[in-house]
Amino acid sequence: MFKENFIVNIKRAREEKSYTQQYVADVLDISRTNVTKYENGTLEPSIEIIGRMAELYNVSTDWLFGIKKSN
Numbered sequence: 307m308f309k310e311n312f313i314v315n316i317k318r319a320r321e322e323k324s325y326t327q328q329y330v331a332d333v334l335d336i337s338r339t340n341v342t343k344y345e346n347g348t349l350e351p352s353i354e355i356i357g358r359m360a361e362l363y364n365v366s367t368d369w370l371f372g373i374k375k376s377n
Contacts, residue, residue: 311372313347319363319370320345334358 320330327345331338334355343349351359360367368375 308371308373309347309350312370313345315365315370315372316359316363317345319359319365323363325362330359330362333362 320327327341328338331341334341336355340349340351344351344355356367356370360370363370
């Protein structure tokens with residue numbers, strides 16, 4: 307569940323910011339190929355990259371993973 311949410315949400319976040327995969331790759335200092343692989347689920351990013359993605363997209367890591375907060 308979390309992996310599927312993550313795949314959908316990182317692409318959604320990138321597109322909502324109108325960022326290209328190349329732009330994301332440049333900012334995160336990774337290859338564009340890796341961004342593509344993260345978005346199609348064939349490669350999992352490191353914790354460091356996940357945190358940097360959250361900062362870049364101005365979202366929480368909980369949001370990236372689709373974690374719903376309960377009261």
